[in-house]
Amino acid sequence: MNMLKIVAVPMHKEGRKFVAIFAAITAVLYFVWMPLFLLGVVVTVWCYYFFRDPVRVIPQQQGLVLSPADGIVSLIEDVIPSPDLGLGDAPLTRVSVFMNVFNCHVNRAPVAGKVTHVVYHHGKFLNASLDKASEHNERNSITIETDEGVRIGVVQIAGLVARRIVCFVQTGSMLGVGHRFGLIRFGSRLDVYLPKGVSPLVAVGQTAVAGETVLADLKDPTRQRVGVPE
Structure with a gap:
């Protein structure tokens, strides 16, 4: 099983701007205070995870x-x-x-x-x-x-x-x-x-x-x- 496919789940395009915003704020926090920067990293990863769009196996049985x-x-x-x-x-x-x-x-x-x-x-x-x-x-x-x-x-x-x-x-x-x-x-x-x-x-x-x-x-x-x- 390819673990990369499990961890790197595709993200829906609706989430791109939110992840970009969180990432930009996190980058600024790096120069402010390290604990805040680490918190920003966690929030950014969560945002990416929230907008994940995994492939699904759709049942084909009629009805x-x-x-x-x-x-x-x-x-x-x-x-x-x-x-x-x-x-x-x-x-x-x-x-x-x-x-x-x-x-x-x-x-x-x-x-x-x-x-x-x-x-x-x-x-x-x-x-x-x-x-x-x-x-x-x-x-x-x-x-x-x-x-x-x-x-x-x-x-x-x-x-x-x-x-x-x-x-x-x-x-x-x-x-x-x-x-x-x-x-x-x-x-x-x-x-x-x-x-x-x-x-x-x-x-x-x-x-x-x-x-x-x-x-x-x-x-x-x-x-x-x-x-x-x-």
Whole structure:
């Protein structure tokens, strides 16, 4: 195994200016006080790590709904989706993935399809792990419609530290499953709204990997998760 590929993970271009800023400040701190310089080095390395964009192995089985984010599955509940998603007013299962400041923050499409809605809302910056964050926090709502006409809602939610939601797509854009569609700076949450009758294949507390972890199976919607906590 090539250890260099593990340590030198590619960085997303959105992070270049931040790493450059931190590196410049760190260089100045070298002439001020050595402990501050060392702290600057640590912060610069963390910034690079935050914006890492590792290669992912995307499952190719048809009908899978993949996690759009790295993090912990923090909530699974039936709620009425935001009107911004255009998914109706009947309760749908929402799977929330919470990202801390050490997770990779590049967001990936849970399914392949056409983007039919992109709606941005200004809001508060509450703890993204809280349920009310879906309603009150700054957020960006995206709906993706598959070739079979199934619609999946994805919401990028800012958190306590996050102050910028970045979205790379617009209405009419075509996305492949696992393709990058945005990121959030720094620490946040992604909500995925599953179609009615589709059971989640993850559990609260489970670690999710963007573009790899399977959240649900549209081809076998009643399939249940098999596993026991340890």
